[in-house]
Amino acid sequence: MFQQGFFYAFHGILSLGAWADSEGYEGISNFLFRHAQEERNHTMKILEYILERGAKVKVEAIPAPVPDPTSIQNCFEKVFEQEVDNTAGIYKLVKMSLVEEDWATWNFMQWFVKEQTEEETLALNLLDKIKIAGGEKASHSALSSLDRELKVTPDDATLAQDITADNP
Numbered sequence: 175m176f177q178q179g180f181f182y183a184f185h186g187i188l189s190l191g192a193w194a195d196s197e198g199y200e201g202i203s204n205f206l207f208r209h210a211q212e213e214r215n216h217t218m219k220i221l222e223y224i225l226e227r228g229a230k231v232k233v234e235a236i237p238a239p240v241p242d243p244t245s246i247q248n249c250f251e252k253v254f255e256q257e258v259d260n261t262a263g264i265y266k267l268v269k270m271s272l273v274e275e276d277w278a279t280w281n282f283m284q285w286f287v288k289e290q291t292e293e294e295t296l297a298l299n300l301l302d303k304i305k306i307a308g309g310e311k312a313s314h315s316a317l318s319s320l321d322r323e324l325k326v327t328p329d330d331a332t333l334a335q336d337i338t339a340d341n342p
Contacts, residue, residue, distance in 0.1 A: 179263040180220060181236045184213040186256050189239035190249055199317070201325030202246065209253070213260075216289070223282055246317055247304045254297035261290040300324075 191206030224231050243249035264286045271279040303323075307316035 179259060180213070180217040181233070182239075183256055183260050184210055184217055185236050186239040187213055187253065190243065190252060193242045194246075194249060199246065199321045201321040201323065202249070205324040205327060206249075206253070216286070220286075223279075227278070245310055246312065246320070247301070247309050250297065250300045250304055254294070254301060257290065257293045257297050261294060264290055 187206055187210040191203045191210055194206055195203035221231055240252055243252055264283060268280060268283045268287060271277075271283060303320060304312065307313075307320055312320075
């Protein structure tokens with residue numbers, strides 16, 4: 175059976191992007207839609223791996239996403255919670271592959287372990303920006319500035335392990 179959590183991540187982030195767009199945050203919705211597409215790509219990567227290994231994939235119903243956020247801060251809290259849930263699902267698969275001594279799957283999953291570190295870091299960085307802007311009490315101009323910034327913000331975060339004296 176295929177982990178429905180991966181489909182849920184795509185569905186949930188897509189829903190948050192639609193909410194942001196309906197609230198007039200074009201840059202934030204653009205960022206979230208790009209992030210949702212990345213979640214879909216991750217889903218497909220795992221699905222294709224399972225099929226290539228000769229296993230059967232059964233796609234089940236996806237639960238409805240969480241209710242709409244109450245604010246931009248709450249929106250990115252939901253993004254972070256989704257990433258934490260994704261990480262837990264990935265760690266579960268890594269642990270299963272270790273216990274079953276399925277070294278090919280363990281090796282394959284290491285890419286996702288690193289990716290989730292990046293995803294959680296990115297979500298935490300965004301929450302930090304929102305807190306600096308005033309959090310729940312952020313002004314309209316601060317949120318507009320964040321909206322413009324996220325329209326062009328890269329989808330990746332720099333990780334501590336990638337930092338060097340030459341590349342701070």
